[in-house]
Amino acid sequence: MNEMYAFIEAENTTHDVTFLCRSLNVARSSFYAWRSAAKARAARKAADAALAHEIAVLHIASRKTYGVPRIHAE
Incomplete structure (x- = not known):
């Protein structure tokens, strides 16, 4: 799952996060929670x-x- 979140993080400059999460069947809230826990x-x-x-x-x-x-x- 971390790989999917890392992919979304890497690709969010070229594509919308909503589109990427929907395409990968990942909840946006899960992605943002993963990103906020990085520190x-x-x-x-x-x-x-x-x-x-x-x-x-x-x-x-x-x-x-x-x-x-x-x-x-x-």
């Missing part, structure tokens, strides 16, 4: 990447001996 998705992705980096640093600092319980405790 939240980007922020979540950045937070996940930062957490993954922190976990990797802790794991390497423990000489790769810490497992899930110790990493979680840190």
Whole structure:
């Protein structure tokens, strides 16, 4: 579904959003909800990447001996 919304976003400069949504059998409200949540998705992705980096640093600092319980405790 995200691919359809991304396609509509890319093509909305050449075609009307209403036409694209009707052609793809997608509700316009769903498209606009997807578009308005883009900042939240980007922020979540950045937070996940930062957490993954922190976990990797802790794991390497423990000489790769810490497992899930110790990493979680840190």
